[in-house]
Amino acid sequence: MHSDHVLNSMCFRIASILVVGIGLTFAPSDSLAQLPDGLTKSRWAMDDPIYSEKYEDGASKLDLPGKIKQAADARFVEGMYGLYGAAGISALGGDGDAMGTLEAGATGYWTSYFTNRFGLIAAVNSQDSYIGGETGLRLQTPTRLAPFVGLGLFAGYAESEELADNDQIDNDDDGRIDEWGEEKTRFDGVLAAIYPEAGIHFWWTPRVRLSAYARQMITTEGRDSDTVYFGGTIGVFSR
């Protein structure tokens, strides 16, 4: 394939992921515009039918353990599924420049404490770009504020920009051959990484979940390319 076509299709795919990610980020903004549910009442998830049935008769005023239990309980999430958008930052780039990353995908609760997910991931900085697929598993506590640990896999391919001002080709299709600073896209190869991760979820509402996490990326590029990745996610769930 001609390198400009590779570049164009890559730009298109990255743009598509950006659109999905931004859409997912702003879709729940109505929910985020309000305060988190249950700040003034310990029965925080009464909007959920399973939770509200369980806690129809709330803990009495003096029942502190009961109050704490109903404020923490998020076992009703079992069987829910959702879409997520994520943004992150890492030093995945070959030259050590920080790379901005966007992810979008789908996830589900097999049990109240176990999720898996599939998504797309795109990362760019001034010189390099990566695009690929992403999958992972997480174990968490079945609580409103929920620490988690996980294991994930990323596989994609990498491209970078390099000077092409002396090859007699109009690499960027602007009608001028080898103009000053003309660049072309170079395919750098396949990149894969496996990562352990740790983070925390917070259920803003019974349907909107916020997450923050750190991943140790162990890449096929060798230990010199390993990097830490920090990310944040908004997930919107239904049943």
Ligand SMILES: [Ca+2]
């Ligand atoms: Ca040109």
Ligand SMILES: [Ca+2]
């Ligand atoms: Ca050229």
